[in-house]
Amino acid sequence: xxxxxxxxxxxxxxxxxxxxxxxxxxxxxxxxxxxxxxxxxxxxxxxxxxxxxxxxxxxxxxxxxxxxxxxxxxxxxxxxxxxxxxxxxxxxxxxxxxxxxxxxxxxxxxxxxxxxxxxxxxxxxxxxxxxxxxxxxxxxxxxxxxxxxxxxxxxxxxxxxxxxxxxxxxxxxxxxxxxxxxxxxxxxxxxxxxxxxxxxxxxxxxxxxxxxxxxxxxxxxxxxxxxxxxxxxxxxxxxxxxxxxxxxxxxxxxxxxxxxxxxxxxxxxxxxxxxxxxxxxxxxxxxxxx
Amino acid sequence: xxxxxxxxxxxxxxxxxxxxxxxxxxxxxxxxxxxxxxxxxxxxxxxxxxxxxxxxxxxxxxxxxxxxxxxxxxxxxxxxxxxxxxxxxxxxxxxxxxxxxxxxxxxxxxxxxxxxxxxxxxxxxxxxxxxxxxxxxxxxxxxxxxxxxxxxxxxxxxxxxxxxxxxxxxxxxxxxxxxxxxxxxxxxxxxxxxxxxxxxxxxxxxxxxxxxxxxxxxxxxxxxxxxxxxxxxxxxxxxxxxxxxxxxxxxxxxxxxxxxxxxxxxxxxxxxxxxxxxxxxxxxxxxxxxxxxxxxxxxxxxxxxxxxxxxxxxxxxxxxxxxxxxxxxxxxxxxxxxxxxxxxxxxxxxxxxxxxxxxxxxxxxxxxxxxxxxxxxxxxxxxxxxxxxxxxxxxxxxxxxxxxxxxxxxxxxxxxxxxxxxxxxxxxxxxxxxxxxxxxxxxxxxxxxxxxxxxxxxxxxxxxxxxxxxxxxxxxxxxxxxxxxxxxxxxxxxxxxxxxxxxxxxxxxxxxxxxxxxxxxxxxxxxxxxxxxxxxxxxxxxxxxxxxxxxxxxxxxxxxxxxxxxxxxxxxxxxxxxxxxxxxxxxxxxxxxxxxxxxxxxxxxxxxxxxxxxxxxxxxxxxxx
Numbered sequence: 001x002x003x004x005x006x007x008x009x010x011x012x013x014x015x016x017x018x019x020x021x022x023x024x025x026x027x028x029x030x031x032x033x034x035x036x037x038x039x040x041x042x043x044x045x046x047x048x049x050x051x052x053x054x055x056x057x058x059x060x061x062x063x064x065x066x067x068x069x070x071x072x073x074x075x076x077x078x079x080x081x082x083x084x085x086x087x088x089x090x091x092x093x094x095x096x097x098x099x100x101x102x103x104x105x106x107x108x109x110x111x112x113x114x115x116x117x118x119x120x121x122x123x124x125x126x127x128x129x130x131x132x133x134x135x136x137x138x139x140x141x142x143x144x145x146x147x148x149x150x151x152x153x154x155x156x157x158x159x160x161x162x163x164x165x166x167x168x169x170x171x172x173x174x175x176x177x178x179x180x181x182x183x184x185x186x187x188x189x190x191x192x193x194x195x196x197x198x199x200x201x202x203x204x205x206x207x208x209x210x211x212x213x214x215x216x217x218x219x220x221x222x223x224x225x226x227x228x229x230x231x232x233x234x235x236x237x238x239x240x241x242x243x244x245x246x247x248x249x250x251x252x253x254x255x256x257x258x259x260x261x262x263x264x265x266x267x268x269x270x271x272x273x274x275x276x277x278x279x280x281x282x283x284x285x286x287x288x289x290x
Numbered sequence: 291x292x293x294x295x296x297x298x299x300x301x302x303x304x305x306x307x308x309x310x311x312x313x314x315x316x317x318x319x320x321x322x323x324x325x326x327x328x329x330x331x332x333x334x335x336x337x338x339x340x341x342x343x344x345x346x347x348x349x350x351x352x353x354x355x356x357x358x359x360x361x362x363x364x365x366x367x368x369x370x371x372x373x374x375x376x377x378x379x380x381x382x383x384x385x386x387x388x389x390x391x392x393x394x395x396x397x398x399x400x401x402x403x404x405x406x407x408x409x410x411x412x413x414x415x416x417x418x419x420x421x422x423x424x425x426x427x428x429x430x431x432x433x434x435x436x437x438x439x440x441x442x443x444x445x446x447x448x449x450x451x452x453x454x455x456x457x458x459x460x461x462x463x464x465x466x467x468x469x470x471x472x473x474x475x476x477x478x479x480x481x482x483x484x485x486x487x488x489x490x491x492x493x494x495x496x497x498x499x500x501x502x503x504x505x506x507x508x509x510x511x512x513x514x515x516x517x518x519x520x521x522x523x524x525x526x527x528x529x530x531x532x533x534x535x536x537x538x539x540x541x542x543x544x545x546x547x548x549x550x551x552x553x554x555x556x557x558x559x560x561x562x563x564x565x566x567x568x569x570x571x572x573x574x575x576x577x578x579x580x581x582x583x584x585x586x587x588x589x590x591x592x593x594x595x596x597x598x599x600x601x602x603x604x605x606x607x608x609x610x611x612x613x614x615x616x617x618x619x620x621x622x623x624x625x626x627x628x629x630x631x632x633x634x635x636x637x638x639x640x641x642x643x644x645x646x647x648x649x650x651x652x653x654x655x656x657x658x659x660x661x662x663x664x665x666x667x668x669x670x671x672x673x674x675x676x677x678x679x680x681x682x683x684x685x686x687x688x689x690x691x692x693x694x695x696x697x698x699x700x701x702x703x704x705x706x707x708x709x710x711x712x713x714x715x716x717x718x719x720x721x722x723x724x725x726x727x728x729x730x731x732x733x734x735x736x737x738x739x740x741x742x743x744x745x746x747x748x749x750x751x752x753x754x755x756x757x758x759x760x761x762x763x764x765x766x767x768x769x770x771x772x773x774x775x776x777x778x779x780x781x782x783x784x785x786x787x788x789x790x791x792x793x794x795x796x797x798x799x800x801x802x803x804x805x806x807x808x809x810x811x812x813x814x815x816x817x818x819x820x821x822x823x824x825x826x827x828x829x830x831x832x833x834x835x836x837x838x839x840x841x842x843x844x845x846x847x848x849x850x851x852x853x854x855x856x857x858x859x860x861x862x863x864x865x866x867x868x869x870x871x872x873x874x875x876x877x878x879x880x881x882x883x884x885x886x887x888x889x890x891x892x893x894x895x896x897x898x899x900x901x902x903x904x905x906x907x908x909x910x911x912x913x914x915x
Binding site: 122125127128129131132198201202205206208209212213214216217218219220221222223225227230231233234237238240241244245247248251277278279 | 296353354356357360361363364367368370371372373374375385403450459502525833835836837838839858859860861862869871872873886888890893896897900901903904907908911912
């Protein structure tokens with residue numbers, strides 16, 4: 001017999017995951033100030049364990065619901081945190097940008113905590129329109145893209161604080177801190193952000209392609225001017241602006257990156273904000289939890 | 291090459307777009323102004339070309355212009371998500387004042403994405419794109435990605451335009467059995483009064499709605515005080531043994547048992563000082579019924595179907611002829627209660643008896659099934675089946691001879707037609723029926739049977755396998771209990787996985803250390819209230835949404851069936867250049883299916899465009915050739 005409390009009727013593993021990510025966040029933050037390799041390795045292991053739990057949560061939910069777990073906010077927020085960490089773990093293979101790691105874990109945690117607040121935990125059946133072979137690729141592609149853009153948001157903000165292509169000599173405390181936090185002596189955060197946005201943007205394009213194909217076969221049109229579609233277009237236009245601004249003299253750099261940051265805010269709004277739009281009732285894309 | 295700042299481009303292109311807001315206004319107000327304004331615009335364009343051709347083309351091919359236009363396009367798109375698009379008048383007036391609505395309509399903001407100004411921004415941006423791309427010529431190998439991306443936008447816009455011009459959207463209201471060879475045109479989900487003929491017909495053979503398996507849940511509604519409305523409910527799965535916390539009431543809710551098809555079944559149990567009893571099963575083909583005999587007056591007999599006979603249960607086998615006769619005799623038993631004293635005795639029709647201190651009683655009539663003939667107002671019997679036995683009593687005062695009468699009902703002992711029983715007494719009546727010219731079977735707990743017809747013993751025999759077999763049906767004596775009592779058993783009589791004929795849940799509500807048992811049904815209209823009205827519970831099915839809708843259709847061309855297909859959401863029928871989509875159903879009409887129709891000649895060009903965009907992006911960013 002199990003005692004289930006409605007308002008914390010959340011999966012035990014979700015609570016565990018939040019703790020594991022939280023511990024990882026603390027270790028990453030501490031390791032920004034410490035050069036201890038052991039501590040950092042411990043942080044990476046913790047994060048990886050969290051990542052596995054996150055993956056397990058998705059699989060468990062999938063099995064429980066008997067369908068891909070991307071229907072409710074609760075489900076998608078868990079998947080979003082998974083994608084953010086996935087992107088960061090790939091980055092970490094190439095460069096030990098601990099500070100980006102801390103920021104990514106922080107965002108993943110925000111996503112999970114929002115899932116706790118939302119508590120639309122109940123399993124909802126898929127309406128006929130979502131029972132499609134396009135459902136999984138469409139959602140997965142967008143979320144991996146969102147993950148990359150989330151990390152780019154972190155590096156973009158970081159870039160606003162640190163100058164272009166910093167060469168760190170390790171002669172001051174500050175520069176020593178940066179070498180440790182950014183995982184090396186030379187870093188071009190602008191380029192770093194740009195590359196992440198390129199990855200994210202490629203996924204946005206793929207998402208657009210799969211979405212248009214799906215819509216055509218489900219509803220008869222590739223584009224419906226649905227609020228969510230429109231906001232994905234707005235997001236896309238903002239990133240396009242960013243790419244073009246990089247070619248405008250005097251705008252490449254901080255000013256362009258501001259657009260990249262706005263772009264991610266638009267992503268978050270596209271993802272979470274649809275229900276506040278007056279046109280939300282006309283949308284096929286609003287997350288439903290009841 | 292280009293000295294002008296980004297701000298300059300924002301300002302100039304912003305002014306041009308603003309001019310097109312004006313054009314839109316003219317379009318809606320006055321057509322000649324509209325053409326005039328377009329002409330003026332053209333004049334300006336010509337003027338600038340002649341004034342400084344190079345500056346003009348530099349302007350158009352500027353990446354800064356692209357940035358400005360993209361941002362304006364984004365702003366235009368945002369506007370369209372803030373204002374309701376293409377809904378009916380009433381819906382608009384629900385949100386906007388009539389004046390504001392008029393302003394919206396003047397600038398076509400109710401259909402932002404098809405407004406002149408919006409399309410102008412798209413066109414302007416495409417022109418800009420064209421010149422930017424042309425500037426790159428002759429292309430180098432490393433420009434392939436760049437070229438593909440920019441070309442893709444043209445391709446998408448081209449495909450979209452083709453669809454907009456030659457595309458058709460429509461709708462067919464289907465009923466099973468109908469064949470349609472035309473459809474209604476639609477615009478923004480409203481039917482237009484215009485039909486399009488098809489050179490083939492589609493027949494709807496069958497329509498099917500599949501539902502998700504039922505998921506019964508206890509819905510919990512809570513409120514802080516009873517003068518408030520209940521908040522949004524949450525639900526608990528009605529799964530045996532689960533304990534849920536209802537935080538608002540500081541209570542635990544335990545699902546004791548969930549019945550898919552709740553039935554109450556009577557049985558017997560052993561008790562001290564009980565009555566001899568027998569539990570039987572009547573089997574007739576596949577149908578089974580159960581019943582209980584008690585060896586007490588009135589509860590010991592059972593009429594066989596079609597009144598073919600009577601079965602009487604006696605714990606002890608009657609030994610003498612007299613005992614047998616007493617058992618099979620029709621009897622009327624009166625129970626008279628005067629001043630706390632109860633007398634029970636058998637009576638006979640026509641006879642008189644002492645009733646109370648001042649009265650005698652005469653039994654003046656009996657009907658096995660009481661009824662009043664509406665024509666004559668006289669008491670009659672509906673038949674010989676004793677389903678509502680009543681006896682007529684005539685009281686007469688021992689001294690004065692004053693008379694009064696009453697009908698006494700076995701099944702409704704309190705009911706008296708407003709007449710009073712004399713001397714403040716009460717009277718009950720029990721009818722012990724018998725049957726004439728048909729066999730009476732006296733069954734005893736030792737398995738012996740005595741068959742009696744019209745009071746005479748015909749046959750003595752023993753039951754085989756404790757059952758009386760009458761060919762068409764049989765009565766099985768499952769259990770004899772010397773000292774028994776009635777037991778009501780709750781059972782789930784669900785036949786199979788999807789039989790949810792009478793869902794009922796039994797719960798245990800534990801609040802402040804006290805527990806309360808509750809039972810409620812999914813058929814209850816009223817909620818079950820708890821915690822002084824602060825909590826309300828309902829049992830309902832959560833899965834009432836369809837899983838799939840399917841239209842089984844046949845395409846008929848030139849009188850021949852050429853194609854059979856099942857149209858489902860996500861699985862349209864493609865025929866003759868048209869797509870047919872499952873798009874509606876009617877919960878009240880199982881034979882109705884709404885099919886939308888689309889002809890979209892540009893769609894594959896659009897897909898090509900999206901593909902080029904994706905590929906171009908990959909080439910541009912990952913392969914720096």
